[in-house]
Amino acid sequence: MVSHRRTRRIAGALTPLAAAGLLAGCMPGTNGNSADNSAKSGAVATDPAAMGKVTLHILDYFTGDPDNAWMKDVVKAFEKKYPNITIERNSLPWDQVMAALPLKLKSANPPDIVPANNGWQSLGTLVRGGLVLNLDNYAKAYGWERSFPRSILSEHEFSPDGKQMGTGSMFGAPVARASLIEVYYNRALLKKIGAKVPRSYAEFQAALAKAKADGIAPITVGTSDQVGITMPLFSLMDALGAQSKISDFVYSQGKVKISQTGFPQAVSAFKQWADKGYLVKDYAGTAADDAAQSFVNGKGLFHFNYSGSLPFKPGQSKGFGSFVLPRTDGGKPVATASSATNFSIASKSKHSDAAAAFLDFAASEQAAKLAVRHETMPLLHPDVKAPAGNPLFSDDVAIAGQISTEGTSVPYLDWTTPTMLDTINRAMQNTLAGKSTPKAVVDAADKDATAFVKSLAR
């Protein structure tokens, strides 16, 4: 009796569920835009002063300083220059932006400017869905194709059908601030082992060996939360592989395999560092942030990280410096680098002219100068100089200038596919722990890339 009644109750509970399923039975994703990604024909307006009264809505992920302080200043400067344009910012943490972006862009009133992340995980999918604007007309009008280095420009390009990255039309624009992977060093410890700032890959290796022999941890790194692995790994790849091959592989143009990028050599070199004891003890059980903190506390000679991401207390950075890992072939150093954000314009934006004017301003020399004032790395304007009195920041600005002038940046390898970052992190942890070979990492990445290229063809 009891069980009979319960059956009825379950059926009662499931009926509305099934009904809801039927109600929702339409195919998902079909009520979106049909993707017309060609650049709109006709002239575009480039004089913001003549655009009348406009309110621009910007979504960004600049929640902490100096990011937030910089963005605030850029907005203030823009509004001062064009009093007819008002800007309303909405800042959310990174993962919230990424999770909410598709829905926001599909809504009737999307933000005009959005920070779609480069690569296939975010921007690529949004292009395929026709949710972000083709900026080619603005690029022509503002001369972006001439003023931005090719290597940075490619990071914001997709073919209009959304099947190729790194070529075709601009669907986003860089801002005048860089985010790149570099090597930090501890000045006192470098002096202690009697070494100078490494100018060659061999000198870097020698410094590692010397530090180890002197009982100093050569590299502080923490991999327990799957964050810290790619910084040293990508640096090694940039030092060991060819710049063009890395870019071509990321842009999935089909001709280049991951085995040609220097990635296999980088995995092996990283494994060798681990085997030789160059990585700080217990790196596998340490979180990346804790490793950064212990480096700042003087617990290691070198540390790989993104520019401007170490937790220095005021004045503490004086004891540190930075450089890009020298290449084995002695060529110009190549860095995994991009703009601090990609800014795209929503397809449904009603003020795309004003939005493009803001994009141009955010990439301007004035914006780069504001970046430097907040001690964050500039991009696109190699002539912008660092203020005196902060040697680490001077190194950073010099690196940014060099990368901008020489065009020696490569995109982040994990932009290749939506799952690449996960794949590399997992496989690398297995290999570093001796559970698999370096070849397994390369195979896993290759499999990931091949599967994604196949899915793009669908």
Add this chain to the structure above:
Amino acid sequence: MATLNESRASEAAAVAAPATASAGGEAVHTPRRTNRARSSSGRRRRWLGLVYLAPALLIYACVVLLPAGQGVNLSFYHWDGITAATWAGVENYTDFFTDPTLRQAVGHTLFFIVFFSFLPVVLGMTSAALTARKDTRGAGVYRWIIFLPQVLTPAVVAVVWKQIYAPDGPLNSVLSAFGLGGLTRGWLGDFTWALPALGLAGTWGAFGLCMVLFAAGAQNIPNELYDAARMDGAGPLREFFTVTLPGLRGQLAVALTLTLLGAIRVFDIVWLTTKGGPGTSTITPSVVLYKRAFSNPDVGAACAIGVVLAVVALIVSLAVVKLSEGDD
């Protein structure tokens, strides 16, 4: 699919509420009994009740049932969340048998069931049995301390345990102090130890709830039963099995339901400490779900995982209810 899982949790909480209330003082009738007691003449009044309930039901349908239905629907598609979806049939479901990561995650769930459910229940039962028959001094403080993890948010719990297991953390310090320096390691970065380490953190988190449930339940067992058992010459063990355990059947059902669902859905502590690593050694279905839904846009696959988790949770809670009712 998160909503579907949360709905399970809230239902479980609803199950818990009357039981804990009854544990507090005078025995409160469970809703089931009240139903049975109702005469058929009250049928009209029951419809009136439904009218009162309608606004709540409507909201429930909108925020729970409708999204759940959409989730079920989505689980039959390949969808990146933006472009048009393609029909997948049951492909997203067969992943459970073919995708090695997902298979491994299911295995970890079984492991977590031991640490998140069986261990806390056994420990909670033991401590209730030890304190049930006499007023231990400071029992209140003792219970409060053990119950503390229930008050903390999962984010705090994760940070605390991350620190405890850190290479220079308290656990390794204690081991070194006892001359066991050879055993120290970065616990959360160790392929062998990361999973049990997180399991123990889960045991710590769930133990307090079980203990408080059982302790409160034990206070409700009439003293006469214990006296009678003693008259018959029962020792403490016998007393436990003939009086305490049967007296706690209701609480046991609640504790099992809550902790089993917790083990099946475990996400926060893993995500905030290891993200499923090192490698995939601590990955759980919920972590795979989250990654597929938000990091790598494969919404259909994420929904299928959610649907399976919800169905398993439903079956488990029904099984627990059925078992606890016994010959009722």
